[in-house]
Amino acid sequence: MLKNNTYNIMMQLTEEHKSLWRIKSEYIKDAKGSKDILAFWKKMVLEKETHIQELQSFLKKELS
Numbered sequence: 001m002l003k004n005n006t007y008n009i010m011m012q013l014t015e016e017h018k019s020l021w022r023i024k025s026e027y028i029k030d031a032k033g034s035k036d037i038l039a040f041w042k043k044m045v046l047e048k049e050t051h052i053q054e055l056q057s058f059l060k061k062e063l064s
Contacts, residue, residue, distance in 0.1 A: 006062040013055040020048040 002010075023041055031037040 003062070006059070009055055009059045009062060013052065013059060016048055016052050016055060020045065020052065023048065 023045055028038065028041045028045075031041055
């Protein structure tokens with residue numbers, strides 16, 4: 001059985017991946033024509049990718 005902390009990291013990692021997928025596959029496409037919003041979503045992609053990398057690193061530590 002996983003510790004709560006490990007489970008929480010895994011759940012958040014899943015949510016971040018889902019959110020990143022939505023932004024890349026839907027939100028950016030829908031924002032075409034609005035420079036400000038498109039820039040926001042592109043910034044959000046970078047932030048989500050950073051969060052995912054951090055969570056993956058934490059998960060690795062938790063599972064070792």
